[in-house]
Amino acid sequence: MSKLKVNNLSCQKGYNLLFENLSFEINSGDVLKISGPNGSGKTSLLRIIAGLSSFESGEIHYDSYKLNSEQYKLDFLYLGHLASLSPELSCIENLRYSSLLDANDLNNDHSMALKQVGLEKYENDLVGTLSAGQKKRIALSLLFITSSKVWLLDEPFSALDSKAIKIFENKIEDHCKQSGICILTTHQECNINNLREISL
Amino acid sequence: MNIFLTTISRDLKMAVRNPSSFLNPLMFFVISISLFPIAISPEAETLSRMAPGIFWVITMLSVLLTLNTLFHYDFDNGVLEQMIISHHSLSLILLAKTTAHWILSGLPIIILSPFLGMALFLSSESIIILILTLIIATPCLSLIGSIGASLVVGIKNSGMLLSLLILPLYIPILIFATSAISHAQSNQAIDGQLYFLGFFLVMSLIITPFLSALSLKISLE
Numbered sequence: 001m002s003k004l005k006v007n008n009l010s011c012q013k014g015y016n017l018l019f020e021n022l023s024f025e026i027n028s029g030d031v032l033k034i035s036g037p038n039g040s041g042k043t044s045l046l047r048i049i050a051g052l053s054s055f056e057s058g059e060i061h062y063d064s065y066k067l068n069s070e071q072y073k074l075d076f077l078y079l080g081h082l083a084s085l086s087p088e089l090s091c092i093e094n095l096r097y098s099s100l101l102d103a104n105d106l107n108n109d110h111s112m113a114l115k116q117v118g119l120e121k122y123e124n125d126l127v128g129t130l131s132a133g134q135k136k137r138i139a140l141s142l143l144f145i146t147s148s149k150v151w152l153l154d155e156p157f158s159a160l161d162s163k164a165i166k167i168f169e170n171k172i173e174d175h176c177k178q179s180g181i182c183i184l185t186t187h188q189e190c191n192i193n194n195l196r197e198i199s200l
Numbered sequence: 201m202n203i204f205l206t207t208i209s210r211d212l213k214m215a216v217r218n219p220s221s222f223l224n225p226l227m228f229f230v231i232s233i234s235l236f237p238i239a240i241s242p243e244a245e246t247l248s249r250m251a252p253g254i255f256w257v258i259t260m261l262s263v264l265l266t267l268n269t270l271f272h273y274d275f276d277n278g279v280l281e282q283m284i285i286s287h288h289s290l291s292l293i294l295l296a297k298t299t300a301h302w303i304l305s306g307l308p309i310i311i312l313s314p315f316l317g318m319a320l321f322l323s324s325e326s327i328i329i330l331i332l333t334l335i336i337a338t339p340c341l342s343l344i345g346s347i348g349a350s351l352v353v354g355i356k357n358s359g360m361l362l363s364l365l366i367l368p369l370y371i372p373i374l375i376f377a378t379s380a381i382s383h384a385q386s387n388q389a390i391d392g393q394l395y396f397l398g399f400f401l402v403m404s405l406i407i408t409p410f411l412s413a414l415s416l417k418i419s420l421e
Contacts, residue, residue: 050285051285052281052284052285052420052421053421054421070287073285073286073287074287076285078281078282078285080278080281081278082276082277082278082281083277083278084277084278084279084281084282085277085278085279086210086214086273086274086277086279087277088213088214088217088218089210089213089214089217093210093213097206097210097279098282100202100203100206101203101282101283101286101288102282102286103287126217
């Protein structure tokens with residue numbers, strides 16, 4: 001049973017105080033949706049938890065692991081609003097490299113992951129030739145092969161059609177049923193069971 | 201080690217599919233050196249005396265032209281963020297990217313240098329020393345350059361800033377590399393210059409991956 005605890009977290013960008021004394025707790029099996037208007041600090045919060053950004057004050061505890069320790073990094077998967085794909089590489093090449101950065105296992109079935117997101121026909125196509133929605137699907141196909149326990153997803157459903165949104169909502173539900181944790185930001189409605197929401 | 205080799209092969213693959221990123225600076229190198237005999241003098245003595253300086257200044261400028269692309273594309277695509285939060289050593293990943301950068305920017309210059317050396321009337325002994333200085337010092341250019349590239353990665357049109365940051369650090373390499381070739385031309389000992397360049401390479405290999413990783417984390421915050 002894993003637990004992520006955020007205590008009195010404050011974040012400031014330049015002269016703007018994005019949020020102050022933010023506290024929440026999330027356990028295995030939970031999905032947390034962070035909502036709020038543009039510029040309220042949703043992405044900043046995810047980046048802080050991912051270890052990409054610094055914060056003014058507060059604490060983040062994940063089980064007994066320190067923020068940015070090797071085990072912490074292994075357990076966390078962060079997918080930002082950029083797709084993290086290189087246009088000069090094919091879908092499968094991009095997915096292989098992303099999964100290598102995510103974990104050390106190159107034996108994953110990457111073709112299967114692309115099939116799950118409906119892109120099996122485009123496996124060897126260069127990412128630069130695909131649409132924004134298809135790129136988002138490739139980025140999110142990492143969810144089908146990662147072994148990370150905590151998923152941090154920044155606007156995962158942007159540019160996706162309703163069919164693709166359903167695929168990934170189901171995947172998030174499956175992940176949480178298997179004792180995973182998911183924190184996501186989105187402006188869209190989510191049909192995910194056991195969804196909790198906090199507003200910034 | 202897997203991440204090191206995979207990152208090198210990934211970067212080389214990307215460069216081959218977008219060849220202008222490394223061919224343009226190489227064309228700049230070849231064209232600039234070829235123009236000197238026309239612009240200055242076709243006399244063998246004048247050209248061979250100026251050749252060490254010409255070679256090394258153009259080498260530095262062409263490497264400098266490629267530095268902006270070292271992290272820029274991965275930053276724009278968000279891949280750099282994934283590298284930072286990966287459990288693999290960021291220094292190792294950046295060393296791999298810098299190695300790929302050297303293969304694309306430094307190695308072609310080394311391969312072309314004997315032909316261009318002959319165009320500038322360098323003797324065969326001097327060409328060997330020129331190649332030796334390039335082999336030792338062009339990796340330093342990529343390694344030192346990676347610090348500057350990581351510092352300016354988030355800044356648009358940062359070419360001039362990058363030059364201001366990096367060129368002063370290149371000056372010792374320029375002095376000792378050109379001095380080695382000039383001394384070889386006048387049959388003087390060049391051990392000191394080569395030892396210094398070797399020392400610079402070892403220090404760059406040890407220090408720069410950590411400094412680049414640190415500055416990249418700061419730039420992406």
